[in-house]
Amino acid sequence: MKIYSIGSFNIDYFYSLPRFVGAGETLSASALKVLPGGKGLNQSVALHRAGARVIPCGLVGRDGEMLIDVLKTVGADASRVKKTDLPSGHAIIQVDAAGQNSIIVYHGANFAFDEAYFREVLADAEPGDAVVLQNEINDVGLCIEIAKEKGMRVVLNPSPFDDGIFSLPLDKVDLFLCNELEGASLTGETDPEAILAAMAAKYPGDVLLTLGGSGSVYRCGSGVYRHGLFEVPVADTTGAGDTFTGFFLFSLIAGESPEAALRTASAASAIVVSRMGAALSIPTMDEVKEFLQ
Ligand code: RIB
Numbered sequence: 001m002k003i004y005s006i007g008s009f010n011i012d013y014f015y016s017l018p019r020f021v022g023a024g025e026t027l028s029a030s031a032l033k034v035l036p037g038g039k040g041l042n043q044s045v046a047l048h049r050a051g052a053r054v055i056p057c058g059l060v061g062r063d064g065e066m067l068i069d070v071l072k073t074v075g076a077d078a079s080r081v082k083k084t085d086l087p088s089g090h091a092i093i094q095v096d097a098a099g100q101n102s103i104i105v106y107h108g109a110n111f112a113f114d115e116a117y118f119r120e121v122l123a124d125a126e127p128g129d130a131v132v133l134q135n136e137i138n139d140v141g142l143c144i145e146i147a148k149e150k151g152m153r154v155v156l157n158p159s160p161f162d163d164g165i166f167s168l169p170l171d172k173v174d175l176f177l178c179n180e181l182e183g184a185s186l187t188g189e190t191d192p193e194a195i196l197a198a199m200a201a202k203y204p205g206d207v208l209l210t211l212g213g214s215g216s217v218y219r220c221g222s223g224v225y226r227h228g229l230f231e232v233p234v235a236d237t238t239g240a241g242d243t244f245t246g247f248f249l250f251s252l253i254a255g256e257s258p259e260a261a262l263r264t265a266s267a268a269s270a271i272v273v274s275r276m277g278a279a280l281s282i283p284t285m286d287e288v289k290e291f292l293q
Contacts, residue, residue, distance in 0.1 A: 006057040007040020008110040010089040010135035016167035039134040047245020048076040057121040059109040064088040099234035111138040127151030173205040227262035229272035239278030
């Protein structure tokens with residue numbers, strides 16, 4: 001089974017600060033790191049490092065060689081990532097003393113997707129293959145429709161959340177991967193149990209909900225499964241959700257039980273938050289197994 005990971009590629013600017021900047025305030029950063037990221041690139045790397053047969057797809061600018069290089073460095077297929085004349089997407093990420101983040105994202109080339117590109121990269125997709133999408137590129141709805149025409153399974157991480165999500169064909173999503181805030185925005189509920197119940201009432205797809213410090217919960221046809229959080233010293237939470245997505249999906253596809261998939265994904269996320277950065281901080285499956293021992 002092939003997984004087409006179609007999403008954003010960003011140059012991430014990480015500013016280390018004692019706390020997030022307030023309105024009208026200027027703070028001096030103690031460090032700046034420029035690293036590869038973007039939800040699409042991060043999830044592609046996570047899927048690849050987990051062991052999946054992933055086909056990363058995305059658009060970068062002339063300045064995006066460092067983003068393509070990440071795929072080459074980890075040994076993933078970079079052949080479908082295209083260069084455009086627009087600047088690459090970028091993110092300005094404040095990281096506070098507790099490792100929490102606050103992100104501004106500028107879409108750049110990530111908003112240059114069109115039907116021709118989706119059809120080109122999905123040309124060899126077969127029924128049963130999967131497409132993984134987030135909300136950091138344009139025309140996500142069109143991509144979902146094309147994937148469904150081909151009999152593919154659709155996985156959606158509705159992040160970053162905005163009202164445009166509601167205009168997507170959400171009834172065609174097979175699996176939602178969201179955090180508590182995204183789940184709340186989708187349903188109007190705040191309690192995790194109520195979010196899961198409302199999602200089940202509104203949408204046919206399975207739901208994986210990450211709950212920050214309370215771990216994660218997965219609702220699918222066979223039941224509801226939960227896992228707690230592995231406590232680790234936090235350096236930077238950026239990319240934790242993307243890492244969870246990649247390892248959880250691969251584990252399910254590889255035939256692991258839902259409980260085991262949650263455990264593996266939680267461990268991978270714990271490793272990534274103990275490191276600064278996104279794409280290059282994502283562990284290999286061997287590192288995850290070692291952590292779990
Ligand atoms: O999910 C983390 C990512 O969100 C960062 O790498 C940043 O690029 C933003 O897109």
